[in-house]
Amino acid sequence: MQADDLFCFQPVYEHLAAAGHQDWADEIRGAIESAIALDQHGNLSQWMEARRQLPSGPKSLHVDDGRIVVGSAVMADTDVLREQLMGFHPWRKGPFRVGGIDIDTEWRSDWKWNRIADHVEFRDRVILDVGCGNGYFGWRMLESGARMVVGLDPFLLYVMQHEAIRKLAPAGAANYVLPVGDQLLNREARVFDVVLSMGVLYHRTSPVDHLQSLLKVLQRGGQLVIETLIIDEPGQQVLMPEGRYAKMRNVWFIPTLEMLTLWLQRTGFSRIEVCDVTPTTTDEQRSTDWMTFESLPNFLDPDQSSRTIEGYPRPVRAVLTARAAR
Numbered sequence: 001m002q003a004d005d006l007f008c009f010q011p012v013y014e015h016l017a018a019a020g021h022q023d024w025a026d027e028i029r030g031a032i033e034s035a036i037a038l039d040q041h042g043n044l045s046q047w048m049e050a051r052r053q054l055p056s057g058p059k060s061l062h063v064d065d066g067r068i069v070v071g072s073a074v075m076a077d078t079d080v081l082r083e084q085l086m087g088f089h090p091w092r093k094g095p096f097r098v099g100g101i102d103i104d105t106e107w108r109s110d111w112k113w114n115r116i117a118d119h120v121e122f123r124d125r126v127i128l129d130v131g132c133g134n135g136y137f138g139w140r141m142l143e144s145g146a147r148m149v150v151g152l153d154p155f156l157l158y159v160m161q162h163e164a165i166r167k168l169a170p171a172g173a174a175n176y177v178l179p180v181g182d183q184l185l186n187r188e189a190r191v192f193d194v195v196l197s198m199g200v201l202y203h204r205t206s207p208v209d210h211l212q213s214l215l216k217v218l219q220r221g222g223q224l225v226i227e228t229l230i231i232d233e234p235g236q237q238v239l240m241p242e243g244r245y246a247k248m249r250n251v252w253f254i255p256t257l258e259m260l261t262l263w264l265q266r267t268g269f270s271r272i273e274v275c276d277v278t279p280t281t282t283d284e285q286r287s288t289d290w291m292t293f294e295s296l297p298n299f300l301d302p303d304q305s306s307r308t309i310e311g312y313p314r315p316v317r318a319v320l321t322a323r324a325a326r
């Protein structure tokens with residue numbers, strides 16, 4: 001299973017062990033082995049083969065106008081490389097340029113990055129990014145001086161997209177995507193300076209349990225970044241969709257800002273700041289050649305774009321920061 005540096009998370013385990021949490025490192029290692037062995041969708045070997053076929057030429061990584069650029073244009077036949085990268089469809093978070101090929105992802109994650117970057121101190125920090133997708137933000141954080149970024153995402157396709165990017169990035173880059181979910185944040189282990197949870201809260205059946213699990217692993221005084229769908233109305237309200245929200249099956253609770261602030265206070269966070277509130281537009285989230293399924297334009301009411309297709313307020317997202325008060 002372990003080809004070259006595929007699924008190489010040793011520095012993460014060492015960080016946890018050095019902080020006195022060898023047993024947690026062992027538990028996470030076991031959960032990762034199980035997730036890989038279980039391979040719920042049965043596609044892992046196909047993605048591993050797609051990654052194996054990627055060129056292994058000169059490794060490099062930089063950010064160009066919000067795009068993560070790895071490898072160089074001369075390293076492969078363009079048509080072949082495009083086909084290989086399409087093996088990892090759908091590409092949701094980005095953009096990337098891989099071996100000279102632009103991957104125009106469903107989301108302009110660079111726009112989200114611009115909303116958080118000025119509100120967080122990344123330099124020399126050890127960072128946890130829960131629900132990190134393919135690790136796009138981890139590269140941005142490394143570029144902003146982070147010491148190590150540990151991403152968690154249970155969806156193996158996104159983990160493999162990250163492993164594909166890593167193959168062309170300089171060896172030893174400290175941006176990791178572990179194939180596990182927030183269920184593994186199950187103990188008091190204050191080992192992260194900054195914890196991000198972006199686009200995850202409304203997917204959890206118990207949002208307060210999610211916030212508590214983030215608090216448990218954050219250093220005292222450490223910074224939390226929460227990015228979530230909100231209902232952009234006054235008061236302490238929460239929307240629980242009756243079924244789907246914007247065609248998503250797994251949306252449970254969408255709070256107003258005041259309700260989210262209360263959740264954060266009750267959980268043990270202080271110095272709560274609202275950094276940004278932005279309605280999601282069809283320029284930011286849309287189908288592309290690299291994500292050919294339906295996207296936001298299909299999720300809105302065609303006659304009333306202020307509403308989702310189910311009649312709920314259309315997606316508005318907020319970024320909040322807070323400090324671990326205890």
Ligand SMILES: C[S@@+](CC[C@H](N)C(=O)[O-])C[C@H]1O[C@@H](n2cnc3c(N)ncnc32)[C@H](O)[C@@H]1O
Nearest residue numbers: 130131132133152153154155181182198199200
């Ligand atoms: C809406 S995406 C957000 C991705 C990225 N953080 C961003 O802001 O663009 C939600 C991500 O959370 C992941 N996810 C779902 N359940 C999770 C869980 N229990 N723990 C951690 N991540 C989870 C999904 O696989 C998906 O990649």
